Amino acid sequence: MSAHSKQDANKPRIAFLGIGLMGKPMASNLLKAGYKLTVWNRTEAKAQVLAPHGATIASSPGNAANADIIITMLEAGPQVKAVIELALDKIAPGALVIDMSSTRQSEAEELHHMLAQRGVHFIDAPVSGGVLGAEAATLAIMAGGSAEQFTRAEPVLSAMGRPTLVGPAGCGQLAKLCNQLIVGATLDIVAEALMLAQAGGADPAAVRQAIRGGFAESRILEVHGQRMLDRNFMPGGQVKSQAKDLENVLIAAANAGISLPIAEQVTEHYRSLLPITSNADQSAILLMLEHHNPGKRVGTAADKLPQE
């Protein structure tokens, strides 16, 4: 056993289902914090890398599910539902399922009801911060559920980042969608501002420098503004993920009975970008704007784009 795995018998036993790009560093941080961890992944080899750090490898979701807390970190809502259904008979009443994947708000609410019928608790707790945030245990974790179950989950979630309870079940997913809406729209508007700077005869890099630190300042202007100037569209957060999240924003808005005009327009822009590139970094929204303004271009660098 490695130095990482000083496991504590008083701590809840945790199952972690989904050891992908995000799940691996998140599970690793739980091991470092001393939790007894059983992990499962569809492709078992990816889970095996955690064995030397003290994780028990399970051959199926059901074999992992005999735990106090079951964490899922999967691609989207349908995958989460399928995996939970496979494990359902083995999850003990009173256990807590924490889904940290990004799903629709309605999918989280559905899981909540399905599990409640068996006396199993549920929190949706999607994250923001990417692989770097997962590795550094600085993820923003947006949690939906009861105050009681959040208190139970909080020490576990704190080993992976900064959890905040934002409302009842489903609201974690809603908060993540609010996050993605701001991110997607800010990307779109930074692209428009840089194009205005360049097409109007200014140096867009100097304009970005000049306005940084004022009221226009944002993480997007800082990170993705530079990406656009460099035309570096290697991911990063991909166009296809942003497009999926924005479609879910519109579904959540419709379910809430509201109309969000900027969200609708930004979603349409990302939707139209998909046939051009889906694997590129989301800052590639600049390409969509350039597509609609033939002959206009930001920066002089060659495009760096991933394979489709």
Added chain:
Amino acid sequence: MSAHSKQDANKPRIAFLGIGLMGKPMASNLLKAGYKLTVWNRTEAKAQVLAPHGATIASSPGNAANADIIITMLEAGPQVKAVIELALDKIAPGALVIDMSSTRQSEAEELHHMLAQRGVHFIDAPVSGGVLGAEAATLAIMAGGSAEQFTRAEPVLSAMGRPTLVGPAGCGQLAKLCNQLIVGATLDIVAEALMLAQAGGADPAAVRQAIRGGFAESRILEVHGQRMLDRNFMPGGQVKSQAKDLENVLIAAANAGISLPIAEQVTEHYRSLLPITSNADQSAILLMLEHHNPGKRVGTAADKLPQE
């Protein structure tokens, strides 16, 4: 003479035209930096407050204009043009006019040409940062002009903030418009995200807390997100200024031959907000969104609104 006015005979003599809310602290910082300053204001009493700090008070723009550098800080382009025309006969060839007002890009280009015909140099150098930034000498100063004249202006501008040369004459105004475009659009999108959070059943204040520090982070989410939750629409940067700037964004975009769809939509939102409130803080864009979503509201506080 006060301790503030250790004037240096080797420094350029400066005229400062327009001692308003912004002009007063800016001129004050020039006096503190040791510049010999002549000031003029339409309402002379506002200029008189600088006399005890070492400023010479002029009774007309022409009486102030015999200086090495003439700075204007006025309401908009037409006022700048009128004041410069009043002073024109007294401005010496080789002098430098720095317009720090916010105008259209085309108005700055016009001033540049008018002054160049008389051998007078010109830099447009609008600012961002508000009265607090002016007082603290931390304004973002976006300068358009030649590299040579920028080098001449730089020490003077640095006494008021952080100057950046962004391109030829007119480009300072263009950069300011890029700034305002990002500010106005980010306000609109933060309003949409907070409404989605609340209408979807989450606590919008907790959602804002949860997503802060991630990729959704911006000065607007920090400052104006809190204003929206508090429903504190006391200015601040006013709706009418933001609406004027956004109209100028669309004019600059049309002149540059580009189409900016988000900018168009955000401008339409601020335009529609004017009949509801023009003196409120620009975060009142939330009221427009609520106007289009009857019965939906962010936060529980009573509206704090200025008189119209």
